[in-house]
Amino acid sequence: MFSYHLLSALLPLIDAREITFPPASGYSQQPFLAHVGIDISTGSAFAGLTTYANLPYVHCLAAEGEHVEKYDIAILGAPFDTGVTARPGARFGPGGIRGGSRRINSAAAWSVYTGENVFLSWAKIVDCGDAPLTFLDNTVALRQLDAAHQLISGRPANSSEYPTPRIITLGGDHTTTLSALRSTHQAWGQVSVIHFDSHIDTWDPKVLGGGVSHYAGVNHGTFLHIAHEEGLIRNTSIHAGIRAPVMRRKGDVRNDVRCGFEIITARDLDRVGVTGVIEQLKERVSGSKVYISVDIDVLDPAFAPATGTAEVGGWSTRELLSILDGLRGLQIVGADVVEVAPVYDNVGETTVLAAAEIVQSLLGLMVHGPVITAA
Numbered sequence: 022m023f024s025y026h027l028l029s030a031l032l033p034l035i036d037a038r039e040i041t042f043p044p045a046s047g048y049s050q051q052p053f054l055a056h057v058g059i060d061i062s063t064g065s066a067f068a069g070l071t072t073y074a075n076l077p078y079v080h081c082l083a084a085e086g087e088h089v090e091k092y093d094i095a096i097l098g099a100p101f102d103t104g105v106t107a108r109p110g111a112r113f114g115p116g117g118i119r120g121g122s123r124r125i126n127s128a129a130a131w132s133v134y135t136g137e138n139v140f141l142s143w144a145k146i147v148d149c150g151d152a153p154l155t156f157l158d159n160t161v162a163l164r165q166l167d168a169a170h171q172l173i174s175g176r177p178a179n180s181s182e183y184p185t186p187r188i189i190t191l192g193g194d195h196t197t198t199l200s201a202l203r204s205t206h207q208a209w210g211q212v213s214v215i216h217f218d219s220h221i222d223t224w225d226p227k228v229l230g231g232g233v234s235h236y237a238g239v240n241h242g243t244f245l246h247i248a249h250e251e252g253l254i255r256n257t258s259i260h261a262g263i264r265a266p267v268m269r270r271k272g273d274v275r276n277d278v279r280c281g282f283e284i285i286t287a288r289d290l291d292r293v294g295v296t297g298v299i300e301q302l303k304e305r306v307s308g309s310k311v312y313i314s315v316d317i318d319v320l321d322p323a324f325a326p327a328t329g330t331a332e333v334g335g336w337s338t339r340e341l342l343s344i345l346d347g348l349r350g351l352q353i354v355g356a357d358v359v360e361v362a363p364v365y366d367n368v369g370e371t372t373v374l375a376a377a378e379i380v381q382s383l384l385g386l387m388v389h390g391p392v393i394t395a396a
């Protein structure tokens with residue numbers, strides 16, 4: 022009896038506390054203390070929820086029938102790191118990269134190099150938050166990420182000219198790129214991959230992990246092999262920044278070529294310079310749609326210590342940004358920055374600042390090269 026009365030007394034309270042998702046169009050810039058005469062709408066980039074570059078949050082993963090604000094380019098976090106061979110921690114990468122991006126502000130993002138502001142263009146760019154991924158089963162987590170990608174790229178874009186929204190994923194370990202490639206394949210067909218990494222990541226699952234179980238063979242060092250086997254990528258793909266040793270004297274590189282890749286090593290940059298690297302990348306993928314994957318370990322650990330499988334002798338942040346900005350004109354249908362594991366960063370946040378800037382360069386490429394036709 023008593024509990025019944027208590028419950029009915031509480032019911033209105035329960036209703037009042039019903040959880041609602043954040044507003045679809047993100048932050049309101051209303052001076053919300055105006056009623057007491059204080060205007061705190063300073064435009065601070067360090068207030069409110071942390072989205073990438075203070076972009077509006079959109080609940081892109083909302084259930085069917087719910088109103089979802091339209092977008093052209095979506096930032097999506099993939100908090101997953103149970104496919105790594107070395108240090109874990111990239112599940113916190115999306116949050117870390119967003120933290121590193123807080124000083125980026127669309128009202129004050131005019132590039133001194135290009136004279137452009139990627140945030141004030143034809144494209145509506147939003148942050149969709151993170152895909153909910155289980156950390157207990159890699160197979161299930163990848164299926165969840167596949168679904169998140171398909172849902173987000175399957176919505177109608179804001180632009181009527183370019184109907185398919187594009188996604189930049191914040192990893193997550195490199196396994197997460199497999200889901201992104203499955204999704205670009207569905208929307209655009211086979212892509213050439215420009216893969217910035219110190220490792221080739223085309224390892225045959227039989228060589229890396231698959232000796233344990235089929236499940237273990239799907240990991241951050243084999244996903245490009247699997248993407249090739251699934252027919253997602255073209256044989257005009259290319260790695261850039263490679264320097265980590267291979268596991269077999271000849272077999273790994275032979276398999277890499279079979280998977281459709283050519284290699285630009287880290288030290289090739291000393292020989293041909295930034296311009297030479299840009300030319301080789303553009304020539305290799307010319308005429309095809311392109312997916313760009315940036316493993317943060319392509320940078321030297323001096324510039325990006327916070328990653329799972331650090332390799333010394335890599336590129337500087339400036340070199341990588343120059344190379345990326347030099348790729349303008351390509352048809353980029355998807356991109357990611359992966360393997361950021363913030364727990365290994367330093368107090369100056371070197372890695373997450375670099376990652377945030379790389380994302381901005383990738384956005385620049387997408388804005389500069391809209392892609393009109395699907396598949």
Ligand SMILES: *[C@@H]1O[C@H](CO)[C@@H](O)[C@H](O)[C@H]1NC(C)=O
Nearest residue numbers: 091142143144145146179180
């Ligand atoms: C999005 O769509 C609306 C309505 O068509 C349009 O006014 C706006 O310019 C578009 N782009 C952006 C960046 O909001």
Ligand SMILES: *[C@@H]1O[C@H](CO)[C@@H](O)[C@H](O)[C@H]1NC(C)=O
Nearest residue numbers: 255256257258278281282283
């Ligand atoms: C890619 O495959 C096609 C068709 O199999 C072949 O004609 C072409 O030479 C290959 N290109 C490269 C760069 O390997």
Ligand SMILES: [Mn+2]
Nearest residue numbers: 195218222316
């Ligand atoms: Mn990698």
